[in-house]
Amino acid sequence: MSIQMSMVLFDGKPNLSVRELRQTLSANWADVPPATEESEQDVTLSLRIGVADVVVGLMPAPVPWSDLEGPCATSILWPNAASTIREHKYHAIVTVSGELSPIELSTLLTKVTAALMISSSEALGVFWTNAAMIVPKALFFDFSIKILPLGPPVSIWIDCRVGWAEDKATSAGFTTGLESLGLMELETQRATEPPSELRSRFEAIARYLLENGPVIGDGHTIGESESEKIRVAHSHSAFGAKGTVMSLVYGPSAEKKPWWKRW
Secondary structure: OEEEEEEEEEOOOOOOOHHHHHHHHHHHOOOOOOEEEEEEEOOEEEEEEOOEEEEEEEEOOOOOHHHHHHHHHOOOOOOOHHHHHOOOOEEEEEEEEEOOOHHHHHHHHHHHHHHHHHOOOOEEEEEEHHHOEEEEHHHHHHHHHHHHHHOOOHHHHOEEEEEEOOOOOOEEEEEEOOHHHOOOOEEEEEEOOOHHHHHHHHHHHHHHHHHHOOOOOOOOEEOOOOOOOEEEEEEEOOOOOOOEEEEEEOOOOOOOOOOOOOO
């Protein structure tokens, strides 16, 4: 059985209820099956949606700042995250489990997380644990409504951490979140494009893999034109990721590694 998890951050104690969660889900996502086996006990909600089990557990304490400090410092989607959530008081652990693929579970988790936040005025945002990424409430809900029906919402599922390499002439970076979706993470040490374009490339490749599966093999070349050929190497991570990653090779390997790390 697979499981996917998120953490919703609150600035005060929320009044969580299965009824409110069920109604918010049905009002915003017509494709979500009717909830069954509902239970509400003290600080825990549980219900079954289709073949998946959903559990929401309210914790009367904040997420440790040591877990959030790094993601806040590097957040693109929530630039003022640190000042907004540093003093949050509660958090809810949201889990979705069942005999579904990681992508199917993440899709349902996205809807449940968004429904939980939009039905609570105390909700601030979500710590998407697969990608160690912080996303504000309104933006996460918008993605769940407008982007999710069209395909995987890469921007709220996958963190692309990129920046200029030490030579200031090339960029480098890596993704976090693809491994939890059954795919290899992406990375490169020397990309002949600025960080903004590298981020867009990572997101485009991630979207392609999420929609088509692990179809890019070791030694394959990718590019947006016939003249642009970037070699893909299945290799050990240069940034500390576990397992094999898909490294994009633009040219000779960089001797010096960028300074940043995974959180």
